[in-house]
Amino acid sequence: MTSVANPRQSPRFVCRSYMAVALAPEPPLVDWIADIEQKIRDTGSFLVGPPVVLDLSSVKLSKSAIAHLVAQLEQRGVRVMGVENVDPSQMDTALPPLLRSTKRESADVSVPAPKARETQREKQQQVRETRSAPATLLLDKPVRSGQSIYFPDGDVTVLGSVGSGAELVAGGSIHVYGTLRGRAMAGSNGNARARIFCTKIEAELLAIDGHYLTADLMDMALRDRPVQAWLEGSALKISALD
């Protein structure tokens, strides 16, 4: 009997999800690029380094225009790892790959208008979905520097502090019963109504639905106090809770 000395295993295919920053360019593109450049200058490295996905849903671009946009961003240190919401016919292999995000369309819409053609079954399913929707991730110990908590499905509650250099990303709101020293990004799925609460703020960065504020721009009078942050239009507001 012969035996294979070193049987080769067939390759394993593993699916993983990764975190990326999504940028949605808006017309006119020249102004949008200027805006981005300004933001990079204001906030340092927030966009430079982490992988970025371009959401092209609000612009209609040709192949060459997409290539130009990607090049413009790369010149400013923003690495585009993929694009989404674009007609596949506008894609070619020279461009970053087309991604399909798992973001549910309903995430942006608070009250979806019922469709006449909906069957009873679909309705039931929708009801069940809304029931299971309020997901919360409860963390009962501090989030330490270097840790990254990513919970796109709902709220994140931390019983303890969030260390400097730690990161929380939530599809819903973020509640920190402790000192928030790291970064907190709420409403990451496009939920502008998400909020951030903490018993003591020393945060490095707060963001809601992509609108952010770095520590430099936060009101010093609020430091060390319990606060909440919410979105008013595209402005991130912070106020004391005490």
Added chain:
Amino acid sequence: MAKVVVVTSGKGGVGKTTSTAALGAALAQHGQNVVVVDFDVGLRNLDLVMGAERRVVYDLINVTQGIAKLPQALIRDKRLERLALLPASQTRDKDALTEEGVSRVINSLKQMFDWVICDSPAGIERGATLAMRFADTAIIVTNPEVSSVRDSDRIIGILDAKTVKAERGERVDKHLLISRYDPARAARGEMLSIEDVLEILSTPLLGIIPESEEVLRASNLGSPVTFNNPSSAPARAYLDAARRLMGEEVEMTIPTEKQGFLGKLFGRRAA
């Protein structure tokens, strides 16, 4: 049951090696059987601080590779037989350590001693994660300054994720050792206060080691500070910390040199 302790910090130069030697010696002075293990492969220091550098023949890597037997590599302390050192290799790098090899060595050491104290290298790479891998207890050495505290926070997160205990769903016991504390500078606001450090790291305090020339003097003589000058402020801080590690209730104080001087006088008179 033997306890495996890792002395770690993330940041370099905060006093891990000094603390490993002093706590190891202090535990032995309290009657325990102790081995201190140098995991800083390529940059070994613990042999110098313990005054054993001229007696190193085999090292941790030789043992993990089966080139030497554990008793051949262990160096018994000349001052106190209960204390032993397993040195690191100076000529190899950290890649020469394997998890399997480290596991075997630690298990054998657990049969021979009450305490296995692992001196971690700085950083969060392989050397540091292997040093903490089999720990029951972690001593996180922190200096009262922001960069050291943030690195400690990071290390605590890694302890909760990458140790065998954490992977089994158990918890590594964590203790904070604040080192190089200077009360005068803290009072002037040039250092973080003890309260700030504890608040940021929310980890129980094992001891506060004052900044002291005695530490440098002792390590230049190749003698842990608790041997070299047991009544000095840092030595008393380490001796108390060792008792807390053994589960005793000891009131938390910040020893100062003044008391140390008095202590020395009384110590002499009693002798």
